[in-house]
Amino acid sequence: MPQQAQQSVETTVDLAAEFRESGVAxxxxxxxxxxxxxxxxxxxxxxTAALLLVERARTRLGLTTETPTLHMSxxxxxxxGKTTVALRMANLLHRLGYVRKGHLVSVxxxxxxxxxxxxxxxxxKEVLKKAxxxxxxxxxxxxxxxxxxxxxxxxxxxxxxxxVMENQRDDLVVILAGYTDRMDRFYxxxxxxxxxxxxxxxxxxxxxxxxxxxAETMLARQNYAFDAEAKAVMADYIRIRRTQxxxxxxRSIRNALDRARLRQAxxxxxxxxxxxxAQDLSAIRASDISASRVFAxxxxxxxxxxx
Amino acid sequence: MxxxxxxxxxxxxxxxxxxxxxxxxxxxxEWAIGVEYTHDPHPRNTYWEMWGNPMFDLKDAAGVMxxxxxxxxxxxDSYIRLNAFDSTRGFETVMLSFIVxxxxxxxxxxxTRTEGESRVQRYSIKAAV
Numbered sequence: 001m002p003q004q005a006q007q008s009v010e011t012t013v014d015l016a017a018e019f020r021e022s023g024v025a026x027x028x029x030x031x032x033x034x035x036x037x038x039x040x041x042x043x044x045x046x047x048t049a050a051l052l053l054v055e056r057a058r059t060r061l062g063l064t065t066e067t068p069t070l071h072m073s074x075x076x077x078x079x080x081g082k083t084t085v086a087l088r089m090a091n092l093l094h095r096l097g098y099v100r101k102g103h104l105v106s107v108x109x110x111x112x113x114x115x116x117x118x119x120x121x122x123x124x125k126e127v128l129k130k131a132x133x134x135x136x137x138x139x140x141x142x143x144x145x146x147x148x149x150x151x152x153x154x155x156x157x158x159x160x161x162x163x164v165m166e167n168q169r170d171d172l173v174v175i176l177a178g179y180t181d182r183m184d185r186f187y188x189x190x191x192x193x194x195x196x197x198x199x200x201x202x203x204x205x206x207x208x209x210x211x212x213x214x215a216e217t218m219l220a221r222q223n224y225a226f227d228a229e230a231k232a233v234m235a236d237y238i239r240i241r242r243t244q245x246x247x248x249x250x251r252s253i254r255n256a257l258d259r260a261r262l263r264q265a266x267x268x269x270x271x272x273x274x275x276x277x278a279q280d281l282s283a284i285r286a287s288d289i290s291a292s293r294v295f296a297x298x299x300x301x302x303x304x305x306x307x
Numbered sequence: 308m309x310x311x312x313x314x315x316x317x318x319x320x321x322x323x324x325x326x327x328x329x330x331x332x333x334x335x336x337e338w339a340i341g342v343e344y345t346h347d348p349h350p351r352n353t354y355w356e357m358w359g360n361p362m363f364d365l366k367d368a369a370g371v372m373x374x375x376x377x378x379x380x381x382x383x384d385s386y387i388r389l390n391a392f393d394s395t396r397g398f399e400t401v402m403l404s405f406i407v408x409x410x411x412x413x414x415x416x417x418x419t420r421t422e423g424e425s426r427v428q429r430y431s432i433k434a435a436v
Contacts (some may be wrong), residue, residue: 100367132369132373
């Protein structure tokens with residue numbers, strides 16, 4: 001009898017213990033702590049993590065044998081954190097044991113599609129080989145499909161991708177990313193992709209306050225800080241920048257901050273004669289931001305009032 | 308005749324799991340892996356045909372196995388080996404090389420003896436089925 005007991009498979013699973021041991025909690029906490037906003041995204045990731053944990057427990061008890069489909073689609077406007085979240089996702093899947101190495105390979109159309117006949121397949125395969133054991137992140141995936149050109153080599157890349165996504169689900173997870181509307185059109189014209197992707201996660205735009213919080217975190221990471229006035233100006237900046245073309249959420253903020261640092265450095269050179277303290281070197285003042293072109297251009301609405 | 312070239316060649320043929328384990332070892336050492344094949348196992352035949360380019364920057368053995376399988380499909384009746392290349396300055400050489408596929412019937416190495424000037428004996432080895 002004791003022998004039989006040894007041989008039998010596990011009959012119970014302690015989900016809480018599994019959760020603790022897998023280290024998923026740390027990643028989810030990190031996600032909450034380090035990423036501002038993105039509530040629906042965080043909720044979806046939590047749900048996905050729970051599903052995968054349960055799935056893993058089911059596999060252990062012999063209830064399922066198949067690897068669940070893990071390919072995902074991240075849709076949202078530029079600068080909403082798709083790449084950042086993909087990186088965390090790779091880490092999460094690694095902790096849960098669904099990918100072996102947990103690295104992220106980020107590519108665009110140029111890395112997959114060749115320029116002449118016979119160039120595409122080796123290029124796509126090269127990328128796939130590098131991504132094996134990790135996550136392949138295809139940014140702006142809809143560029144792969146060009147309906148206006150029948151002979152576009154993108155189709156070839158798509159076919160290879162689909163084949164690997166189906167046959168080597170244990171080896172790699174593919175995340176497709178891009179603008180919401182264009183990705184929708186892409187899936188409509190490529191039903192193969194839609195049916196192979198289980199998780200669709202939509203990234204909302206950031207609120208103004210969230211962007212301000214992001215700006216402060218970005219600065220803090222580089223040991224800079226706004227003074228009180230600069231913070232107010234930055235809030236204005238965000239409000240106005242949003243109405244202007246090519247607004248890319250957090251990416252626009254990062255660029256604005258880079259330029260602000262440039263102006264700060266110039267200001268320090270031109271105005272300060274004596275020795276500088278660490279505080280002088282790390283303070284971003286209102287003038288560093290208000291010199292931006294964004295304030296010079298009239299916002300789309302209410303241009304007349306301002307005149 | 309069983310050809311013994313490269314590492315592990317006196318052992319029974321490696322299974323795919325064993326090959327994966329070896330490849331994982333190579334990748335951990337950051338060696339680039341190249342797949343090569345030939346029909347001629349002559350010991351002096353050092354340059355085999357390359358199956359694609361050597362694979363740099365791989366993280367997982369699955370990528371290598373993809374190529375090994377493709378090469379086996381294309382050349383089932385040939386020798387296929389994996390070369391692991393270390394690009395570290397000072398080494399820059401193959402660190403590990405082992406056979407992962409053999410033809411069903413391996414050729415014999417036949418030695419021929421030719422008499423030259425002043426009864427000098429010249430020996431040459433040739434692979435023959």
